[in-house]
Amino acid sequence: MNKIALITGSSRGIGAATAKLFAEKGYIVCLNYNKNENAANEVATSIQEKGGRCFVVQADVSKEEDVKRLFTHIDEELGVLSVLVNNAGLLRQQMRLVDMNAERINFILTQNVTSAFLCCREAVKRMSTATGGQGGVIVNVSSGAARSGSPNEYIDYAASKGAIDTLTKGLALEVANEGIRVNCVRPGLIYTDMHADGGEPYRIERLKSKIPMQRGGEAKEVAEAIYWLASDKASFATASFLDVTGGL
């Protein structure tokens, strides 16, 4: 029987590459997006053209009611969720901390942290063997920024990823004996739209000489790491962090 995977924020970038990979490996994929319906539908078409199975659900995963609706949709239309990838995330214009206001800081934390907490909560409710579930895997997408702190660019974003690391550690230990593994991938500089949202579409070109491998990463390279952590090949890995950064 095909397993079911929910990839949040899978209309573009790393999420889209991850959704395509899981579909190729035989998962039924729940594609989630917030605003970009066309991009989500393009990912779905590309999966379906290769014989994969997926469906698309709009939900702003930073909103509790949307998250509940998303998971209820999976329960009713698909069945038992095996894998959650908490990938949805964003950043805003580069600036120093002294210029940040509360609206911006709270927005970033709600979008990147509250969203992952809410999705973890709904997944654990369904997966935990302590409450009759069949177990499962959660992979959180953090960032190398959690370690670098992103000075002069977006400390708020970096701190939100620090919170994802802590969420991963705490939840992994909380549910380790309930059939759920919780792990984390920390990408480095990956070619996606996200850098343009920070006001610097060619950011990787500026920074790539600092990367030991001297290049940016592709979304597919992150997807492979996420897939491995979700797979049975990683059956004894929990509370683990996999850096996909070219050595940065």
Ligand code: NAP
């Ligand atoms: P991206 O290309 O900008 O794509 C972001 C995706 O997240 C889009 O599909 C977007 O949906 C979705 N999304 C954003 N907010 C959402 C919300 N509230 N609800 C549902 N979906 C939402 O970004 P990316 O580079 O692939 O980033 C994916 C993850 O990797 C993020 O967590 C990011 O922090 C992390 N990361 C990226 C890099 C990098 O260099 N690119 C490095 C380290 C970590 P719409 O299309 O509907 O807007």
